[in-house]
Amino acid sequence: MTITIAHLGPPGTYTEQAAIFYLNQLTKSTGVEAILCPYPSIAQTLGAVDANSALLAVVPVENSIEGSVTMTLDTLWLLNNLQIQMGLVMPIAHMLISCAASLEDIKIVYSHPQALSQCQGWLEQFLPTVELIPSNSTTEALLKLQHNLTTAAISSQRAAQLYNLPILASGINDYPENFTRFWVVSQTHKAFTLQTDFKKASYSSLAFSLPANLPGALVKALQVFAHLDINLSRIESRPTKRSLGEYLFFIDAEADVSEPQMQSALAELSERTELLKIFGSYNVLQFS
C-alpha cells in the first residue's frame, strides 16, 4: 500500500522536513509506503485531503516566535471534513546561504517574511545596509541566488544541500528557542494511526464562534473547562471576516475527546457557543 502525503512546498521548506520525518516514522511503524506531494499554499495542501487527492496533509500551525499560522486555522474552520491525527514539533535553525566570498559582498537578502523577521537582530548587526526582499517561501528565496555573488537567502540546512549552495553563517535566528509545531491532518473517516514509543501528550483542538453581543460570552465558554479541571494550553482568536470585532476562538485542551470529563465539557460548550467544531484528539511527536 502506498499513500500520498500532501505538504506545503516547495521541496526544501521546513514543512517538507516535518513531512519527511513523519513519513519515516510511519514507514518504520506500519510498513506503509508513502510519497510526498508538495502544494503551493496551505489552503491547497489541506484542500488536497478534503478532495481525496491525498490521504494525509502536513501543515504548520504555530511558531514559538512568530505565533499562529493563521491560514491553517482559517482553512480548517472552512473545511468540514478534516481531523488532526498528530502534532509534530521541530526545532528551527536558519542559515545564511550565499555564493558570496564574505558577508561584506552581500547587497540583498531574500527570504520568507517570517524568516527575515526571525533573524532581524542578526541582520542588523552583521548586514546593516543590505536590502531585505520578501519571497513566498524560504526555498523560493534560494532560486533568486543563481550563483550571484552579491545576494544571499535565509533558508534551512536541508534546502542548502538540496540546491547545492554554500552556507555562509549557521543558526542566525535571534531566539535560540525557535520551534515550529505542525499538524498531520486526514479525513474524519480515514483515520490512520501511527504507533510510536515517542514522548507523548494528549491534546484536543476545537474552535467556536459566539452568540453576537452577549457580554461575557467568551468567559462563560472557557469556564466550562475550568469547572471540569481541563487545562487549556492555547487560545487563539481569529476574525470571523463578517465584521470587525467578531471572532472565532481556537482552543487546544489537554484532554482526549473520548474522556468522560471532556465529553461533559463539549456538551456544555455546545450550549454556550454559536457554532462548535472539534478537530480531534492527538499526540505530539518531538523531533529527536
Place this chain on the structure above:
Amino acid sequence: MTITIAHLGPPGTYTEQAAIFYLNQLTKSTGVEAILCPYPSIAQTLGAVDANSALLAVVPVENSIEGSVTMTLDTLWLLNNLQIQMGLVMPIAHMLISCAASLEDIKIVYSHPQALSQCQGWLEQFLPTVELIPSNSTTEALLKLQHNLTTAAISSQRAAQLYNLPILASGINDYPENFTRFWVVSQTHKAFTLQTDFKKASYSSLAFSLPANLPGALVKALQVFAHLDINLSRIESRPTKRSLGEYLFFIDAEADVSEPQMQSALAELSERTELLKIFGSYNVLQFS
C-alpha cells in the same frame, strides 16, 4: 506649536491615510499644526515616540479579515513607556493599479502579502494565471510598475493618485466588510487629547503573562472581568518567545481604567498574572 506624527510608511499606505485623517481632526479640534514622518517598520514607528523623535505614532492593530498586526502588539509589550491615545477604524478598498490596456495583458501582480491574500478570490477569478509577488508594502508594489505594460499592483486609491498611475479595477477585495483598526500612541506623560463630536466608544487595552504551569490560569484571570460585568471585546494570544506553548494575552475591555469597577478588576488581575501592562483608555473614531 508643530508636532510630529510618526507613521508606518512609505507615503500612500493605508496607515498614512489614517495618520492624515487623524492630523486633520487634530488641527481642526485644537489648532495644533502637525507634520507626518514615515518610518519603514512598525517597530521603528513606535520606537520614534519612545525615543522622543515624534510626539505621536499611528500604527495598524487589526484587520477584520487578516486579524491582528502582531508586530504592533509585540512592540507595545517590549516598550514600557507608551500609551494608546485613540483608536481609528478605516474601511479598506483595494485597487488593481496598472498601465496595462486590459486584464489579459497582465503577467505579474505585486503587493503586500496581506493585500494579495485579501484579493485571492478576485485574482483566481479574473487573473488565474498571473504570478503573485510579495512586496514590503502596498506602496512599494507600485514602484515595481514603472510604466511596464504587463505588471500590476494592488494598492489604495490614494496611492494611485500619489504616483499618478491608472486604476484598472476598483474594490477588488473579496470581503466587502474590510476594515482596519489603528492606534494613535504617545508617551505616558505626554498625553495629547483630541476633542471630538464623533461616534465614541470607551476601551482599555492591556496585556499580561501568566505564572508558568498553573492549570486554569487564563480562565482565572478572565473571570475577574466576568465577575465585575466588564465585557471583553477582544482577546489575542502571542508567544512569549521564551518557549513553545508560553503566551502573552492582549485584551481590550469595554471600560475606562479610571472607573471604580475597572480599578477593582485591575487590582485583582495583577494578583492572578505574572506581569501586567496597561496600555491606557481611549475612544474610537470611525472614518466618516
